[in-house]
Amino acid sequence: MFQIGQTERLSGVSVKQIRYYESIGLLSKTHRRENGYRTYEERHIHELRFIKRARELGFPIKEIRELLALWRNKRRSSGQVRVLAERHRNAIKERVKAHRKIVLSLDRLIESCKGDERPDCPILDALGR
Amino acid sequence: MFQIGQTERLSGVSVKQIRYYESIGLLSKTHRRENGYRTYEERHIHELRFIKRARELGFPIKEIRELLALWRNKRRSSGQVRVLAERHRNAIKERVKAHRKIVLSLDRLIESCKGDERPDCPILDALGR
DNA sequence: CTAAACCCTCCCATTATGGTAGACTCAAGT
DNA sequence: ACTTGAGTCTACCATAATGGGAGGGTTTAG
CATH class of the missing domain: 1.20.5 (Single alpha-helices involved in coiled-coils or other helix-helix interfaces)
Structure with missing residues (x-):
């Protein structure tokens, strides 16, 4: 269970980006603690790294959405x-x-x-x- | 004296773009007729063609602004x-x-x-x- | 007189990211 | 207990250049 700052350090994706990716439904939903803070798990770190690498390869977010769907789908x-x-x-x-x-x-x-x-x-x- | 539609045809720059270039002070000011319509002269056609070519060469508008200033300045x-x-x-x-x-x-x-x-x-x- | 073709302004959307403000939370030190 | 600083939250603004559309006036031809 990480909070967003740790997640930034672990994934290399900025806090701003993390929140944005969540807001557009690219990143898996996160849990919130009582105080409203988002909490992340390994799974999210992996997804963020995936997104980051795909972005570095120039994929637009629309296409990353498809790639991510395929990545999650074991029967692709x-x-x-x-x-x-x-x-x-x-x-x-x-x-x-x-x-x-x-x-x-x-x-x-x-x-x-x-x-x-x-x-x-x-x-x-x-x-x- | 052309109106904006003719100017579009003569310059190859869309009506939308023409109005936009004027709004950001890139294109020289235009006169307005009584009815509010903009009127253009040869000078504007030339400027629009200039802008169009520079855009085609990938110059961002900020730099086209400088190029236009140099173009207008005979002592550059x-x-x-x-x-x-x-x-x-x-x-x-x-x-x-x-x-x-x-x-x-x-x-x-x-x-x-x-x-x-x-x-x-x-x-x-x-x-x- | 009406329809078509023009023109006007104002607003929204795009792509992905960064910045900031104002407010809340939490942990550590005094 | 109180303060301070770091961390987080949401909400809004800005970027670059363009296209789209609504709603409304104007002109011209039939």
Whole structure:
């Protein structure tokens, strides 16, 4: 039985986040003591670590909800998880692709800009074209 | 003298965005007709196109504000613009780097997952470790 | 005169997190 | 017993940029 501060230290998830995850029904329900304090058990720590790792992999909370459901369900199929992971990976790949294009454009613009004290600026020219 | 719908078509920026950019002081002030309708001139179209291009390059509005100020200021130095562009490019590069790491991690996880009908799933195992 | 197409303002929702205020609880020290 | 500090609670605000919609005025064409 931990209280929220200990749970933060044990899981690496901030108190704010813990309360938020509970409020949106992502984290399993917690018990409350007489004084209103939340109490956590090992199970919650594990869930929070799970959430934290999934967040670090960029999964949005909506998808973590599905992953968590599969994690809790002993009769799930690994195929479902794989589909989720692949879908997410593709989304990130798309973002990377778009960002790399942007970087290339910026490279070209910056390259063409002398960056001196004069008001002449190809970057602004290109934007204001 | 255009009204907001025409301005949307000419600039490619949505009516919603146009009003928003004005409300935060990004777009130059507009005149209002007797009936309350906004009226736009060439100048506004140019500014909106500028904003649109900068947004497409991923510049946040805060930085577009600075770029626009430099664009309007005939006595600016191109060095200032270049610094802004480089800072922004570096920020995006960092994001790309982080995302690529994530993709690699996902690649490994997905690779290790057979994706069949069985409940055994290395992805969930890794997240719930 | 009416319908359609415009325009207006105001409010809400999104995503996930951090901050703060005001109040309560608990444990330790004096 | 009393105070102090740490811990916790709820509730509200803010972020970034955009879209959606309600409810209501205006203009133009038929």
